[in-house]
Amino acid sequence: MKKKITLKQIARELDVSVSTVSKALSNSKEISEDTTKKIQAFAKLYNYKPNNIALSLKNRKTKTIGILIPEIVHHFFSTVIRGIERVANRRGYNVIVGLSNESFTKEIINMEMLANGSIDGFILSISKETLLKQDYHHFNATINQGMPIVMFDRVVNEVDCDKVIVDDFNGAVKAVKKLIENGCKNIALITTMDYVSVGRLRTQGYLDAIQSSGIEADANLILKIDDSLDVENHLEVLETEIAHFFKSNPNIDGVFAVNELYAVTAMKVARKLGLTIPDDMQVIGFTDGVLSKHATPSLTTVSQHGQKMGEQSANLLIDRLEAEEAETEQYFTNNEQKRDFIKMVIETEIIERESTK
Amino acid sequence: MKKKITLKQIARELDVSVSTVSKALSNSKEISEDTTKKIQAFAKLYNYKPNNIALSLKNRKTKTIGILIPEIVHHFFSTVIRGIERVANRRGYNVIVGLSNESFTKEIINMEMLANGSIDGFILSISKETLLKQDYHHFNATINQGMPIVMFDRVVNEVDCDKVIVDDFNGAVKAVKKLIENGCKNIALITTMDYVSVGRLRTQGYLDAIQSSGIEADANLILKIDDSLDVENHLEVLETEIAHFFKSNPNIDGVFAVNELYAVTAMKVARKLGLTIPDDMQVIGFTDGVLSKHATPSLTTVSQHGQKMGEQSANLLIDRLEAEEAETEQYFTNNEQKRDFIKMVIETEIIERESTK
DNA sequence: ATATTTAACGAAAACGTTTTCGTGTTGACA
DNA sequence: TGTCAACACGAAAACGTTTTCGTTAAATAT
Structure with missing residues (x-):
């Protein structure tokens, strides 16, 4: 086991001072060509690399x-x-x-x-x-x-x-506008609680896009999920909540979800309810991850790069x-x-x- | 802007030596109760925390x-x-x-x-x-x-x-045996090139399980994907390769894939070919990730923890x-x-x- | 009263660097 | 021969700690 070598050891071995070694290794012209070469050869042989911690301490x-x-x-x-x-x-x-x-x-x-x-x-x-x-x-x-x-x-x-x-607000606006362009009349929002700012901004974008299109925002079409609870068996809760949401609002033909999990789950639930995507219902999610790419059908998303x-x-x-x-x-x-x-x-x-x- | 305070500064301020400060802060009984208290109070006031780099250098x-x-x-x-x-x-x-x-x-x-x-x-x-x-x-x-x-x-x-x-070999064996138990007669393997050891071991597990069940391993039922190429537009290549594979082997009723992407893609391709899962074809993947959990249908996998x-x-x-x-x-x-x-x-x-x- | 212990603290080394500031030797030049 | 650069190198400080080993003064023991 060859421990890492230090300047001091090189100095002792070559019978010069530590400063000389340091200077030689940085090609200082203070040191003669002979000794420089000798020191550099030795350092290379023993694979000298300066200690990062010492450098950190020195350079602050x-x-x-x-x-x-x-x-x-x-x-x-x-x-x-x-x-x-x-x-x-x-x-x-x-x-x-x-x-x-x-x-x-x-x-x-x-x-x-x-x-x-x-x-x-x-x-x-x-x-x-x-x-x-x-x-x-x-x-x-x-x-x-x-x-x-x-x-x-x-x-x-x-x-x-x-x-x-990321421009959460405009991302949401873009997504909802696309749904509107694509002919959706009743666009639902699946979002989180408001304290996470990104969720809030995306919600505002949704509202803004809806209203600027002359449609009246319907509070019933907004589903807020409380994700502060345990994440692990969160999935079933999520599915049943969305299922209930869809059943109470059978007119929904477009969904904007603030993350890809909600979007994919929405698609899954919709499918179970006998809807086909995108014919009966179109879905757009936020965050372009693996799920969006590999879901069936693959998910249209707002990428945040x-x-x-x-x-x-x-x-x-x-x-x-x-x-x-x-x-x-x-x-x-x-x-x-x-x-x-x-x-x-x-x-x-x-x-x-x-x-x- | 209050820069972090050091022992030396505390020492100067309190007119004691650095060593005294150090000892006082570690409650050494070498230091009198009075000075200890004084120093600790001062340190707390200025939120003294020892510098990690200095400690690292000292303690090696x-x-x-x-x-x-x-x-x-x-x-x-x-x-x-x-x-x-x-x-x-x-x-x-x-x-x-x-x-x-x-x-x-x-x-x-x-x-x-x-x-x-x-x-x-x-x-x-x-x-x-x-x-x-x-x-x-x-x-x-x-x-x-x-x-x-x-x-x-x-x-x-x-x-x-x-x-x-992870016990790649036995994991693969378990997966393939489950497919056999479930009635699969022609079990395909979708794997990577052999140089990644885990892929090789999983392949061996597949072969072993097949052979120990009296079935003869069929080289045509093994698809090796070269994933050393560009990963990004890899997806389409993957899909067409699998589609071609399935078409040339219409008798496949079970698939074991060495990762979840291959498994999910296999399901997707199978679906496009008109097969229903798990009735016409059962699929098991390796690696339990988000994809497996949220795919439709959700994927049976070998979890590697x-x-x-x-x-x-x-x-x-x-x-x-x-x-x-x-x-x-x-x-x-x-x-x-x-x-x-x-x-x-x-x-x-x-x-x-x-x-x- | 003297010797010895104890209490309370400081000086200095060490960790591994870099860099500033000597210092001694050489050679050139007047 | 004496002065001064130039050259080649070493000593020491500094970064922020901890720890060992003094050192001094007071307290105790003899």
């Missing part, structure tokens, strides 16, 4: 960014991570992930665990419980300690930071980190020329598949 | 484990991560993830990036390209540097380390890390009492749903 930056998300077994979030990892890696950063599991406490614990030097900045999406409590002090606290945060998807006005969101969100978030964060760095190196700190916080909106796109005409 | 361990997987937008892998994160967090560790994207080179780059002090050990699943090249030197190299590795799912005999695998695999992997790794630690503290190193490498097998389980009788 870790070159890693922390991701904090509610859940990882979730197509949307994993695409976002993929996007983040992609640009992070390209720009020389690592990513460390924490899962809040939708819990306020775990969110805080994770943040504190990572904020003590392990990372240079956060990219996160707020947990449901935190949104419900509306307690955002931990975000502001870490920002105040000088650690930048980028929020994506589930964001909140109470925190001042860069944000990357998770990977792109991740990439943008990472770029925003790293841009800010490197701006800070440049600023620090400036002698005359030109009056706190801070970049303003950016709210980036990722446009949605409708992916047409078999569930609409 | 980072309390974080590196995950290296081929892909994250993949239900199985994300459940594994969830499992890892769960026990890692419970046992005081963070996780840092790298994605190889099924590429040999990215796998190496990621390993080298993390192996230089950033983590204490690896949990990984080998990329397809690496399996194809059969070049495992980078794994052995990092192991030789004293960094423990746990491999899961896609493992390989050439590397000596702890491994967590990804989260459990993750949990076991993390426990194996951390156990080894802490064993090493204990060993280091021992004065009389009792003759390299190393724990042998463990190969843990996670039993599969058949989840019965609508695609079988």
Whole structure:
């Protein structure tokens, strides 16, 4: 077992000082060509690689960014991570992930665990419980300690930071308008409770699209699902609720659902009730995941481009980190020329598949 | 902006030495009750938290484990991560993830990036390209540097380390036997190319189950998909290949697929060909993901318990890390009492749903 | 009164780097 | 021969901790 070699060991072995080794390895012209070659050869032979931790301590930056998300077994979030990892890696950063599991406490614990030097900045999406409590002090606290945060998807006005969101409102409008164009007269909405902002925005988009088409919104055509309960045997509850909903409103000929699970389940229930899709009922979901692509019939969805969100978030964060760095190196700190916080909106796109005409 | 406070600053402010502050905060009885209280109060007021990087450097361990997987937008892998994160967090560790994207080179780059002090050990699943090249030197190299590795799912005999695998062979056997019990006479296999070990094992299980039932294996009933190509417009290729396969073998009444995508696609194609499931054809897939659960009809699958695999992997790794630690503290190193490498097998389980009788 | 213990604290090393600032030796030049 | 660069290298500080080993003064024992 050959433990990793350090500068000190190289120095001792070659009978030079640590500083000489360090300089030689960085090709400093302070060191003679002879010794430089000798040291570099030795270093290569023993596969020397500088210790990241020591570098982090010295440079006071870790070159890693922390991701904090509610859940990882979730197509949307994993695409976002993929996007983040992609640009992070390209720009020389690592990513460390924490899962809040939708819990306020775990969110805080994770943040504190990572904020003590392990990372240079956060990219996160707020947990449901935190949104419900509306307690955002931990975000502001870490920002105040000088650690930048980028929020994506589930964001909140109470925190001042860069944000990357999808245009939930317009996405919903687009979807509902498509249903209207396709001839739907009675369009239902299947949504979540209001405290998750994205659900709320999509609901507003639905209402707006309906009303702007001269149709009168009918409260009976809106089904709100409480998903705060146990997720596992949630499925049957969901099916029976939707079944009941469809039976009480037999005139429904179009459905807009705020996520793909609701949409797919709606299709399944409709089919069981003897309806054919898209002839009797057209369905559009939000979030373009595996389910949408492989359901039968495949589902028309509003794509939110998770990977792109991740990439943008990472770029925003790293841009800010490197701006800070440049600023620090400036002698005359030109009056706190801070970049303003950016709210980036990722446009949605409708992916047409078999569930609409 | 209140930057994080350090021991040195506390010491200066309170006019004591750094050592005193450190000791007071750890409740050393070397320090008088008065000063201890004073220091602790001050530390609390300024929300002092020790810097993780400094601790890592001092202790020569980072309390974080590196995950290296081929892909994250993949239900199985994300459940594994969830499992890892769960026990890692419970046992005081963070996780840092790298994605190889099924590429040999990215796998190496990621390993080298993390192996230089950033983590204490690896949990990984080998990329397809690496399996194809059969070049495992980078794994052995990092192991030789004293960094423990746990491999899961896609493992390989050439590397000596702890491994967590699912019983692919028996899982396949179980699935095929169930099809036989259910009356299937001509059972097809849809699988991948052989170089991914799990695919090979599942294929062997299929063959074994068929033969042990007295049926003669028919090479025509095996469809091998080459998934090394572009994944995105892979779907249509997949569908046409399966359609062609089904048409040339109209007698097929049972299908075992080595992953859920193949299984769901098979169902879709079968349906288009006018077959009803499970009456005309029964289908069982491997890997219990979202697709299986929400397909119509829902898919009977062999569950590989990804989260459990993750949990076991993390426990194996951390156990080894802490064993090493204990060993280091021992004065009389009792003759390299190393724990042998463990190969843990996670039993599969058949989840019965609508695609079988 | 002297010796010894104890209490309470500080100095310094160590973890592995990088970088600034010497310092000694050489050679060139006046 | 004396002065000064240039060259090649080393010492030390710094990043933020923890821990070992003093050190001083007071308290106790003899």
